[in-house]
Amino acid sequence: MIVKTIVQTKCWDLYQVQEGFLIYNEQYRKIRPDQTKCKLCHKEFMDGDIINLAAVRKHVNIIICDKCVDKVRNTDVLMYKGKYAKQQSEEK
Ligand SMILES: [Zn+2]
Numbered sequence: 078m079i080v081k082t083i084v085q086t087k088c089w090d091l092y093q094v095q096e097g098f099l100i101y102n103e104q105y106r107k108i109r110p111d112q113t114k115c116k117l118c119h120k121e122f123m124d125g126d127i128i129n130l131a132a133v134r135k136h137v138n139i140i141i142c143d144k145c146v147d148k149v150r151n152t153d154v155l156m157y158k159g160k161y162a163k164q165q166s167e168e169k
Contacts, residue, residue: 097162
């Protein structure tokens with residue numbers, strides 16, 4: 078028997094990220110029941126998590142987790158802070 082595993086890689090062309098876009102909670106789940114995890118790393122969001130909005134070329138906006146925001150930091154992706162952005166990160 079031959080078992081084939083097909084791995085699909087999707088390339089997201091981010092150009093803008095709003096840090097601290099919203100707090101993930103029950104209210105958000107009611108509005109967007111299809112968006113329960115980070116679109117990039119597939120980490121499930123928990124109530125109280127801060128979610129970040131990423132604008133993607135040729136795609137609708139996606140929501141991503143803090144770890145994925147850190148990955149695009151210091152690249153050519155335009156970053157700006159939303160209402161819930163972490164305050165402790167120092168500006169350089
Ligand atoms: Zn992520």
